[in-house]
Amino acid sequence: MLTQPEYRASRCTRYRYRYSACSRCADACPHEALELNDEGVTIRTAACQNCALCAAACPTEALLADNLPRIEVLKRAVKQPEVRFACAPSELQGDEIVPCLGALDAAMLAYLASRGIAVTLAGTQHCAECPHGARGEGRLGLHLEAVETLRRVVGNDKWADISVPDEREAELVKTGHNPSRRHLFRRFVGRGADQLTRPVSASEAQPIPLKAIRFAAPFSTAGRELLQILFNTPQELPVPLPSHAALLAAQVAIRPGCTACEACARACPTGAMQIRESGTAWSLGFEFTRCVGCGVCVEVCQPHVLYFKDEMENLAKAAEAMTLHALGKQRCTRCDRFFISPAPADICPICEGDDQDFASLFG
Incomplete structure (x- = not known):
């Protein structure tokens, strides 16, 4: 009896972010055995011939071929x-x-x-x-x-x-x-560089609904670990490594306009996008050694300021994550809470929301 790949939903970008347009597995399947939906992927048993092409195409290893x-x-x-x-x-x-x-x-x-x-x-x-x-x-x-x-x-x-x-x-x-x-990356690079030539401002960006992102523990993949073994060469690389559809790795960069919504870090399946916070500071970090180039961080970014670089530099393992964006915390003049905001503000989002709710109820 012919088996089929095992599907691990918590690793799938379509499951982690229900509006993800990732279709790598279906694009690789020659038998139209994969149905894509907001819950992830459904394997049509009658059509699947277990060629394992879908498993090889998936950057997060959500599909596992036992053969x-x-x-x-x-x-x-x-x-x-x-x-x-x-x-x-x-x-x-x-x-x-x-x-x-x-x-x-x-x-x-x-x-x-x-x-x-x-x-x-x-x-x-x-x-x-x-x-x-x-x-x-x-x-x-x-x-x-x-x-x-x-x-x-x-x-x-x-x-x-x-x-x-x-x-x-x-x-x-x-x-x-x-x-x-x-470049399967081009869908995301193009979205940030060609189709959206002007980043959306903080006031225009719409927050991602909480239900759109499903939380699951971050993980690493065997393919990415193999690549990192190759990247950790003793000599300095003569030229940067070009991004490539079959190299499941990428370097994320950022343009001005980040709203500090943290959606990218919440959606990232491998923990490559990281939020680091102290009593007085907040920062968004990126760890290259964990990135598999799935692109969900770029998809989920509402201001459209995250993008993949065309070349990957500094491939060896770094001591700590690269800081993409950093903000100092502000103190609310009303409730005395510390909060972060892309622009100076007197009151925190919670108090601001309370004001809006009060105005909508009582005018």
Whole structure:
């Protein structure tokens, strides 16, 4: 009996923020087996063929494919000088049989290559006949492109080769990648840079309803930890690392106009966006080592001041989170509470709300 990926709702950005437009898993699925809704994702059992492409595309690892246990596969692979992956539909022999070569994500492939383990990917010649091939071949091309980006920026001469034994190898790397999907980040970058050329002011921004964000404990992902191992290189990087759809990491930046609503930190699934507070100060921090590039912080930001940078710098683990925005606390002249506000104010939002309620009732 064919199994299906396990869905972990608390990790899904569509569950964490009910208005999220993330569709990475559905875009990667060649069988239209995923239904997206405000509650997250529903898997249509009758349509799912468990190719694991959705699991590889999800930056938060909300989908977990039991037929491709990445950590177990890596533990076996690192004990060998070379490893041959073969896709199950091709029925070819390999050290590891995977449901689809496109489900081998860039972090996994780059990690093996960085340890000097030669990787062979067998079965691409069957993509045209494979039911997964319509999306699997494109995903593989995307991942190989990301690996080459990593090799160029953070690699060295000890990296081993990744070979695709197929007469169409060059064509796969060149055309298997759809330029329109080059940056899944572009939906969020474009929203901040192109479509919204003017950040919304504090007075225009509408607060996110509390029910729109579901709280759950932050978590880390195996893919992001593998990337951070590659990023922690002893030498200084010659150039910044370009953002890439298959590199599940990003650097968040901010423009003026933050309203200190804290929605980004509440929606962030990995704890990359952080609120730090003392008796007299408040700040919004960003920890690169935890960011998986899911983009929910950019989506939830009502002033539209958060955005992804086109390049990632300072990749090594920092001592503390980067401060994106900081405010000093003010004291309310009416109730004597400390509060934060993007602009100087005499009374706190609670007292201001009380005044508005009183005016609406009594005029």
